[in-house]
Amino acid sequence: MSTAEETSGDDAPWGEVTPEAARRLLVAAVDAFAERGYHATTTRDIAGRAGMSPAALYIHYKTKEELLHRISKIGHDRALHLLQAEADGDGTAAERLAGAVRSFVRWHAERHTTARVVQYELDALGPEHRTEIVELRRRSDAVVRGIISEGVRAGEFDVPDIPGTTLAVLSLCIDVARWFNAQGSRTPDEVGALYADLVLRMVGAPPQP
Amino acid sequence: MSTAEETSGDDAPWGEVTPEAARRLLVAAVDAFAERGYHATTTRDIAGRAGMSPAALYIHYKTKEELLHRISKIGHDRALHLLQAEADGDGTAAERLAGAVRSFVRWHAERHTTARVVQYELDALGPEHRTEIVELRRRSDAVVRGIISEGVRAGEFDVPDIPGTTLAVLSLCIDVARWFNAQGSRTPDEVGALYADLVLRMVGAPPQP
Numbered sequence: 001m002s003t004a005e006e007t008s009g010d011d012a013p014w015g016e017v018t019p020e021a022a023r024r025l026l027v028a029a030v031d032a033f034a035e036r037g038y039h040a041t042t043t044r045d046i047a048g049r050a051g052m053s054p055a056a057l058y059i060h061y062k063t064k065e066e067l068l069h070r071i072s073k074i075g076h077d078r079a080l081h082l083l084q085a086e087a088d089g090d091g092t093a094a095e096r097l098a099g100a101v102r103s104f105v106r107w108h109a110e111r112h113t114t115a116r117v118v119q120y121e122l123d124a125l126g127p128e129h130r131t132e133i134v135e136l137r138r139r140s141d142a143v144v145r146g147i148i149s150e151g152v153r154a155g156e157f158d159v160p161d162i163p164g165t166t167l168a169v170l171s172l173c174i175d176v177a178r179w180f181n182a183q184g185s186r187t188p189d190e191v192g193a194l195y196a197d198l199v200l201r202m203v204g205a206p207p208q209p
Numbered sequence: 210m211s212t213a214e215e216t217s218g219d220d221a222p223w224g225e226v227t228p229e230a231a232r233r234l235l236v237a238a239v240d241a242f243a244e245r246g247y248h249a250t251t252t253r254d255i256a257g258r259a260g261m262s263p264a265a266l267y268i269h270y271k272t273k274e275e276l277l278h279r280i281s282k283i284g285h286d287r288a289l290h291l292l293q294a295e296a297d298g299d300g301t302a303a304e305r306l307a308g309a310v311r312s313f314v315r316w317h318a319e320r321h322t323t324a325r326v327v328q329y330e331l332d333a334l335g336p337e338h339r340t341e342i343v344e345l346r347r348r349s350d351a352v353v354r355g356i357i358s359e360g361v362r363a364g365e366f367d368v369p370d371i372p373g374t375t376l377a378v379l380s381l382c383i384d385v386a387r388w389f390n391a392q393g394s395r396t397p398d399e400v401g402a403l404y405a406d407l408v409l410r411m412v413g414a415p416p417q418p
Binding site for chain 2: 036037038039040119120160161165167171172174175178179191195198201202204
């Protein structure tokens with residue numbers, strides 16, 4: 001029922017969702033949304049995938065949109081947290097930017113099914129939830145822009161267009177969710193290492209040891 | 210009915226689709242797939258958007274999958290053609306790579322609704338059509354890899370991982386379709402110029418004049 005990706009990663013995915021039935025429904029919703037799209041999925045489909053009745057679903061979630069919001073909120077919180085942890089670390093701007101890229105790429109690769117829903121179904125959120133999620137995205141953007149700006153100020157980086165480069169760095173990492181294939185030739189860590197190197201080149205950092 | 214993007218671009222979009230009714234249905238299908246996803250769209254929805262009856266649709270397309278295949282085939286042919294034209298041009302590898310990025314980005318920005326359908330609904334194609342499209346994608350990949358390899362051989366570029374860098378370059382351009390907003394602060398040409406510069410940095414090319 002659950003996708004292979006849900007067993008990978010360095011922490012229990014959806015561990016914050018309780019009780020267990022609510023978590024099971026969330027995992028089923030991620031799979032259904034990723035496979036058929038939000039609009040083609042019904043709450044009946046989700047309940048069926050979770051081995052539950054539609055009535056049992058409504059105990060935990062009032063609407064399909066509430067499920068999407070929960071998935072999107074947890075995913076965006078997680079992404080922001082990963083970036084912030086790297087930004088707050090010790091080390092040069094280059095080391096922290098490389099760490100942020102590795103961490104963000106790894107998440108989009110290991111959790112690609114979730115990441116696709118989180119990144120591609122934004123338009124299906126209601127206005128209030130959409131505003132909340134857009135604010136989380138602004139904060140993620142600000143974290144990466146902050147590291148790049150620090151690198152420029154410290155003379156480590158040479159970046160003519162800081163907002164544009166920030167957008168490109170995040171975009172490159174996010175698109176991993178589209179093409180990453182767990183059966184492919186590269187592991188999440190390998191893609192993270194490759195992309196960290198490419199991003200340091202983008203910001204004009206000298207090659208890292 | 211048709212999206213704003215369909216009026217932009219440097220050539221008549223879908224000009225190869227005739228008669229006019231078939232073209233109108235195709236444009237309606239692009240809009241519907243982009244808005245609600247392939248699986249949530251019915252042939253009735255598409256006919257309705259085109260101001261036609263479902264029976265009239267079946268004169269032109271036997272199935273919904275045939276519409277998606279037609280959209281995907283035209284989109285991928287166009288993308289390959291744009292890249293190939295730049296690869297075949299005069300100039301150094303750096304000039305041709307920059308041209309390919311500008312052209313590919315511009316297409317994904319100007320035609321972002323179409324590009325989203327083309328890039329995100331691959332899994333909805335039937336096996337035979339999917340194989341055909343995957344082959345077109347392999348050829349696009351080979352064109353970009355070819356320019357990068359030539360730059361390395363000529364001593365213009367310094368690229369430790371040519372396939373990985375090719376993947377990243379195409380991925381960066383493709384993701385423009387996800388975030389590009391015609392009301393945003395950057396034009397397709399501006400994004401193309403920014404990304405061409407970032408990609409030259411990725412391949413270790415000296416700054417261009």
